[in-house]
Amino acid sequence: MRPILMKGHERPLTFVRYNREGDLLFSCAKDHNPTVWFADSGERLGTYKGHNGAVWCCDVSRDSSQLITGSADQTVKLWDVKTGAQLYSFDFDSPARAVEFSVGDQLAVVTTNPFSGQPSTIQVKQIARDPNEQVGESVLMIKGPQGIINRAVWGPLNKTIISAGEDAVIRIWDSETGKLLNESDKETGHQKTVTCLTKSADGSHFLTGSLDKSAKLWDTRTLTLIKTYVTERPVNACAMSPLLDHVVIGGGQEASAVTRTDHRAGKFEAKFFHKILQEEIGGVKGHFGPINALAFNPDGRSFSSGGEDGYIRLHHFDPDYFNIKV
Numbered sequence: 001m002r003p004i005l006m007k008g009h010e011r012p013l014t015f016v017r018y019n020r021e022g023d024l025l026f027s028c029a030k031d032h033n034p035t036v037w038f039a040d041s042g043e044r045l046g047t048y049k050g051h052n053g054a055v056w057c058c059d060v061s062r063d064s065s066q067l068i069t070g071s072a073d074q075t076v077k078l079w080d081v082k083t084g085a086q087l088y089s090f091d092f093d094s095p096a097r098a099v100e101f102s103v104g105d106q107l108a109v110v111t112t113n114p115f116s117g118q119p120s121t122i123q124v125k126q127i128a129r130d131p132n133e134q135v136g137e138s139v140l141m142i143k144g145p146q147g148i149i150n151r152a153v154w155g156p157l158n159k160t161i162i163s164a165g166e167d168a169v170i171r172i173w174d175s176e177t178g179k180l181l182n183e184s185d186k187e188t189g190h191q192k193t194v195t196c197l198t199k200s201a202d203g204s205h206f207l208t209g210s211l212d213k214s215a216k217l218w219d220t221r222t223l224t225l226i227k228t229y230v231t232e233r234p235v236n237a238c239a240m241s242p243l244l245d246h247v248v249i250g251g252g253q254e255a256s257a258v259t260r261t262d263h264r265a266g267k268f269e270a271k272f273f274h275k276i277l278q279e280e281i282g283g284v285k286g287h288f289g290p291i292n293a294l295a296f297n298p299d300g301r302s303f304s305s306g307g308e309d310g311y312i313r314l315h316h317f318d319p320d321y322f323n324i325k326v
Helices: 319-323
Strands: 004-007 013-018 024-029 035-038 044-047 055-060 066-071 075-080 086-091 096-101 107-112 121-126 138-143 151-154 160-164 171-174 180-183 194-199 205-210 214-219 225-230 235-240 246-251 268-274 280-287 291-296 302-307 311-316
Touching: 013 302, 013 311, 024 055, 024 291, 024 302, 024 311, 066 107, 075 096, 096 151, 107 151, 121 160, 151 194, 160 194, 205 235, 205 246, 214 235, 214 246, 235 302, 246 291, 268 291, 268 302, 280 302, 280 311
Parallel strands: 013 055, 013 291, 055 096, 194 235, 235 291
Antiparallel strands: 004 311, 013 024, 024 035, 035 044, 055 066, 066 075, 066 096, 075 086, 096 107, 107 121, 121 138, 151 160, 160 171, 171 180, 194 205, 205 214, 214 225, 235 246, 246 268, 268 280, 291 302, 302 311
């Protein structure tokens, strides 16, 4: 399986996201410029210029017409995917972290970091059909848990918001009232910062990864812990195959903790686990630094990883992969 190496970012990758059809791949990095690529060939289509800080997260609307990005420059921006034009900029009093469109793209959830005495927040913005009518007010604001909220995603039918971050607790909120409905158990849950959270294709369960060197699978409605995947490194990124019962986990130490001697090629691999049996079934090496971002193509036939080394690696699976017997 020869990867396609995509070099378009000057700084470490933070997030990758496919559109619904799986023909486009969007990437975010600390270099301020979200980028869009052809998901098949890895060819760069263009960049979205306008942020003045690290871009932490992005999402693309169902019809692939709009991109939303959250950045350390205290803005969340809406972009026209085709032209690269900035449609709107939501301004905040602190760095923005996670962003996601709701089902139907009429709402977006945004998280902001704690900053100069202000707590972290989870906010919901109304997304106007016509960008000229867009307004900046939030329809919901939850003054948040302690620490940075690394991820916030919509639950089934947009009725709930699921959040997780530095305090290691996963929470489910009512998206209309902001009331806390459920939170993960301290005993069975993660013990350190939750770095990533990704939903299954049908939204019935979701996967979280943590610096406690594990990834966990949860039931979306009840927040019941279903499975745990244990690895020997902190987890920065995780993804679930939409096709097979496979989970892929990537990570490595924090960049600051990586010594010179650690840069042996392939020390940082994306590890594949069997979703049900929780066993490791293989790994894909290649990055020269921790893996910070992972995503499966919606067709399940390829996946991409983004690393601290500034590269995106695009992997199209060999036919053998679909016949792995466990």
